[in-house]
Amino acid sequence: MDHRKSLVRLAVPNYVALLSGVLTGIVDVAWVARLGPAPVAAVAVATGVENALLGIVLLINGGVTVRLAAAHGTGDRLAARSVIRAGWSLYALITPLVVAAGLALRQPLAGAFLDDPAAARLAAGYLTVLFPGVAIFYAQQVVDAIFAGRGDTRTPMRLALVANTLILVIDPLLIYGTGPLPALGVTGAALATVLGRIAALLTGLFLLRRSGRSPGPGRGGAVGAVLRTGAPIAGDFLVRMSGSLALLAVVGHSGVAAVAAYGIGLKVLYFATMAFYAIRNAATIHAPRTLAVHPEQRPAIGRQVLALALLTGAAASALFALLAPLIMRGFTGDHEVVAVGVLFLRCVGGYLTPIAAVIAVAGFLMAAGRGPALFAVTVAGTATQTALAWWLPTRLNLPGVWLAMSLAAVLQLALVLWLAQPLPATRGRPQPGVDTSPPGKDRRASPRR
Secondary structure, three states, rough: OHHHHHHHHHHHHHHHHHHHHHHHHHHHHHHHHHHHHHHHHHHHHHHHHHHHHHHHHHHHHHHHHHHHHHHHHOOHHHHHHHHHHHHHHHHHHHHHHHHHHHHHHHHHHHHHHHOOOHHHHHHHHHHHHHHHHHHHHHHHHHHHHHHOOOOHHHHHHHHHHEEEEEEHHHHHHHHHOOEOOOOOOOOHHHHHHHHHHHHHHEEEHHHHHHOOOOOOOOOOOOHHHHHHHHHHHHHHHHHHHHHHHHHHHHHHHOOOHHHHHHHHHHHHHHHHHHHHHHHHHHHHHHHHHHHOOOOOHHHHHHHHHHHHHHHHHHHHHHHHHHHHHHHHHOOOOHHHHHHHHHHHHHOOHHHHHHHHHHHHHHHHHHHOOOOOHHHHHHHHHHHHHHHHHOOOOHHOOOOHHHHHHHHHHHHHHHHHHHHOOOOOOOOOOOOOOOOOOOOOOOHHHHHOO
């Protein structure tokens, strides 16, 4: 059975949706870059914090997607309704806590990453608008998870395109001002993002209502199931984003220009990393739906996920190395920022290829119930990356940070491939309705408890 076509069919629209989700930060940086390095650094920090916030809602998004996909794979409509209700219940619990904590800590957060007081004030202004908008952002993630869990990755893609089309139009109007609209600068970029997401959320809720498949009554216990499934996914992303923020803090010691270049470089990398996460998400949808009917296909799915990820990572590395000067000059004319950014994009190839395989295969293994072990791999890799990033720059300057990223990614890939080897049946309990035998090993050859 050729799983690659199914994976690509699911991954391509999901990639567009994921990229559109982070495109807001890319668009913000592109428009704000005309205001100078300090505003770029401020937006880079603020949107980096926003990416970490995405990790929190992945607790719901990931759990709902995997559990809903498994319920639809077995035709259990009652379980599917329970999962949707659980997702909204968790949203109502988590969102107010995140908004309140973020508003209280916005100034210390900005100051922790920026030594320049002016840039820190700009970042705090962006966060002042961002955190109330988290309620919209998180609700959209729940809506996207419901569609994705049903096997529909095209609707989230269209919703993301709606948001970003509006942001593209509104961003320059609010940043630079026009007519009666005042120039709001960095704060205007944040406000445009929130307005675009409101439009996408309202459209998504309308489409869900029109589908006529409202949650309705369901079985109890779904909240715990969603939490158990989503926790490793959210934890993995949160730890990775924390590692990125730690690197940002290291780069911050090299000045505003270095932060601006790193911020632009990270935004550009999203064109690749969102492809890796799209493959991961495709695997978490395709695997439980397929294995519910054809459990013997598990080794083939694992191999094809790995091959697709490695090919994507290698292609991205080559493109960034080739186009680095053109990319950086497209964002800014500041020579120092361009020089640092080109060096970053040309050094990061050693990170992208192994991390592509790590992210994609980890998603498949998470769907197979191996989340806790994978979370330990992410923690080990991020801790290694952070330690090396603080030590290597003392000898290699900024290239030491990029080298730390590559070495940590290779370590994580080795650990993930080790996890993919056959394990004794006595280690760990499978998740209900999800196969847990490792890739490359036929399920019938791996007895379960």
